Amino acid sequence: MSPTSPSSSNRDIAPNLVPNVPLGNQLRIVVWVLTIVVWLLVGAMRRTKFPLPDGMSLSFLPMVHAILNSCVAAFLVSALVMIKRKNIAAHRRFISAAMIASASFLLCYVAYHFTTEETKFGGTGAICYVYYPLLISHIVLAAFSLPFILQTWVYGFTSQVAKHRKMAKWVFPMWLYVAITGPICYLLLRPYY
Numbered sequence: 639m640s641p642t643s644p645s646s647s648n649r650d651i652a653p654n655l656v657p658n659v660p661l662g663n664q665l666r667i668v669v670w671v672l673t674i675v676v677w678l679l680v681g682a683m684r685r686t687k688f689p690l691p692d693g694m695s696l697s698f699l700p701m702v703h704a705i706l707n708s709c710v711a712a713f714l715v716s717a718l719v720m721i722k723r724k725n726i727a728a729h730r731r732f733i734s735a736a737m738i739a740s741a742s743f744l745l746c747y748v749a750y751h752f753t754t755e756e757t758k759f760g761g762t763g764a765i766c767y768v769y770y771p772l773l774i775s776h777i778v779l780a781a782f783s784l785p786f787i788l789q790t791w792v793y794g795f796t797s798q799v800a801k802h803r804k805m806a807k808w809v810f811p812m813w814l815y816v817a818i819t820g821p822i823c824y825l826l827l828r829p830y831y
Contacts, residue, residue: 655797662796669792673785676744680781683751690753699750700757700824700831706743707820710736714814730794736813737791743820760830769826776819783812 690696717732759769786809793802 655799657798658796659798662792662798665792665796666789669785669788672788676784677781679748680751683748684756686752687755688752696750696753697831699746699754700827702746703743703750704821704824706739706746707817707824709739710743711814711817711821713739714810714817718810733791733794736817740787740817757827757831759827761826765826769823772819772826773823776816776823779812780816780820783809783816787813 713732713736717729717736720726720728720732759766759773761769786805790802790805790809793799793805
């Protein structure tokens with residue numbers, strides 16, 4: 639996931655990468671600043687609402703959230719397939735697409751929750767034993783995994799391949815779980831929007 643000079647092969651270029659540890663250390667600060675900003679925004683959006691102009695509604699955004707999360711999941715699986723095939727260039731493209739889709743999701747999510755009252759789940763009975771554990775695990779892992787997703791990306795971007803691989807082995811499943819459970823939670827909540 640780091641910029642490299644052209645080589646004779648677009649495929650397994652990992653041996654030609656030179657780690658950029660100083661840049662990685664600088665980006666670690668950015669990772670934590672971004673993480674704290676996101677955590678503060680998510681915390682504030684539950685208590686603060688900004689009115690939209692008359693006639694304007696962001697009620698379409700929950701479906702957009704589900705679509706973006708589904709795209710993230712597809713990009714992540716594709717990135718995994720590409721790295722297993724040692725196609726690092728394609729792996730980078732799919733991870734970049736997953737990062738862009740995740741950032742787009744986050745922007746839409748914050749815009750929606752700063753302007754729209756929260757929709758409550760109206761299901762009763764056994765479905766609650768499915769919805770609430772999914773929702774809680776989704777939220778907790780999304781918040782917990784954010785700095786680690788960003789740091790894993792930094793290790794890849796700065797060609798710190800050993801650290802990237804080591805971290806990705808446990809960060810990837812969390813990110814994929816969050817990306818998959820988001821649309822499932824949306825489908826379960828959809829009748830109550």
